[in-house]
Amino acid sequence: MRYVSTRGTAPTLDFAGATLAGLAADGGLYVPESWPTLSDEQIAALAGKSYAETAATVMAPFVAGSLSEDELRALCDTAYGRFAHDAVTPLVQLDHDQWLLELFHGPTLAFKDVALQLLGLLFERFLTGTTEHLTIIGATSGDTGSAAIDAVAGRAGIDIFMLHPEGRVSEVQRRQMTTVGAPNVHNIAIRGDFDTAQALVKAMFNDAAFAGRFRLSAVNSINWARLMAQVVYYFYAAVRLGAPARAVAFSVPTGNFGDVFAGYVAARMGLPVAKLVVATNVNDILARALTTGDYSSREVVPTATPSMDIQVSSNFERLLYDLGGRDGGALATQMRGFEAERAMRLSNAQREGAAGLFVGERVDPDGMALAMRHACERAGQVIDPHTAIALAAARRHLAPDVPMMTLATAHPAKFGDAVERATGVRPSLPARVGDLFEREERCVTLDATYAAVSAHVAAHAVPRG
C-alpha cells in the first residue's frame, strides 16, 4: 500500500516510510492511496478469530509491501499478548441493545494502548538493520503520553519527548508518564493547553532545519499506523454483534478525531456501520462542525474529561480530504485558512458526505455525571468520565435493531475523583500499574514557546548520523 499526503505535495511513501515519518513533509497527514475493502464473506469469517488474528487480517492490506503476513501476525501476537483480558477489547452489555466496548485492558489503562503497543514494535522492526536514531516528539492531554512511553521506554535507537499541559492531566495520567525511569524518556510540562502542545509538535516537524537535524517521528494519531490499529476493534466488536448481516452503531468520545476516524475507515472498508456518534464535551468544535458546518476554535475550557479538552482536531483533516474528493491542493488552502483564522466553514460536499454517517453531540457536565450514575445504578458498571460523555450521546441516537456500542476509552480509576463525585464509588487502580504513587517523578516545565521547547529537544536528542 502507498500513502499520500492530505496536502498533496509530500512524497508518496510505503507503510514503513509513512510510519517512521509520522507527519508528511508538506504539513499534511498520510492516508492510504485507496481504501481496501473486505467482502461480506471475509467479514463474516472474522467471527471465529481471536483479536490478534482479526488484527492481522484487517491490517494486512495496509502494510502490504512493508511486512509479510507472518511478520504482521507475530507482531500482533506480541502486542496483544500484554493485555489483561483475553478478548483484548471485550464487550459488556448495558441494556437490551446497548453495549460498552472496553478498550482499557492494556498496560496503561486507556484505548491508546491498542495502537501504541503495536506501534512500538513497528518502530523497532523498521529500525532493525539501520543506523537511524528516532526522535519521537508527541503531545498529550494525558493518555497518549503514558501509552506511548510504555511502548518505547528502554528501546534502543529511540528517544521520546512528550509534551503535556501543566496541571491539566489527572494525577494518575501524569504519574504514569513521569515515573518511568528509562533514560530515553523525556517528559515536558508546558505552561499552556493541549492545543498549544500539539501546535509546538507540528511546528518542529514543519521546521525544515530542525527536521533535517533529527530523524523525527510521531506517536500521536497524526501517525497513520495509530489509526490503522484502531480500525481493528470496530470489526472485532461488530462481528460479535451480528455484522455483516446486521448494521451496528458506535458512540465515540472525541477530541483529536482519531478514534472515530478509525470507525469511518472501518465503514469505508465495508463494515455495515449505521451511525458514528461524535461525542464531545463542552469543547465542542467537532459537534458544531458536524451540525452547522462551522469549524471554529474557541478557548479551551478545562473539564473533568481532560483528554477531550481539544479545540483543534488533527484528524478532521483526514476526513475533510476524503470527503472533499481527495483534492490535496484545495485541502491545503482550506487548512492554511484555518491555521490563520482558527475558523473555517465546511464545503457542501464535506457537510453532506459527513451527514451520511456522522452525528455530532455535545454533552455538558450534568449529562456526563448522569450517564455515570445511570451506568452504575442500572447496569452495575463504573465508567470513566470520557466514556460517560459518549454514553450520554449514544442514548440520544438509539434505533430499533441496531446495537449501539459506546467506546469505553479509559479505566475509571484514571479519573477516580470525577467518578467518585458522580457515583460515590472510588474505583481502585488495577495491580498492573504497580506502585505509581511511590515512584519518583521526572519532568521539566517549560514556557509554551517554540524557542524553549525546540531548544530543550535539540539539547537532549541524538542528531542524524
Ligand SMILES: Cc1ncc(COP(=O)(O)O)c(C=O)c1O
Ligand atoms: C480517555 C480518552 N477518551 C477519548 C479521547 C479522544 O480520542 P481522539 O483524540 O482519538 O478523538 C482520548 C484522547 O485521545 C482519551 O484519552
Ligand SMILES: N[C@@H](CCOP(=O)(O)O)C(=O)O
Ligand atoms: N487525548 C489525547 C490527545 C492526543 O491525541 P492523539 O490520539 O492524537 O494522540 C491524549 O490522550 O493525549
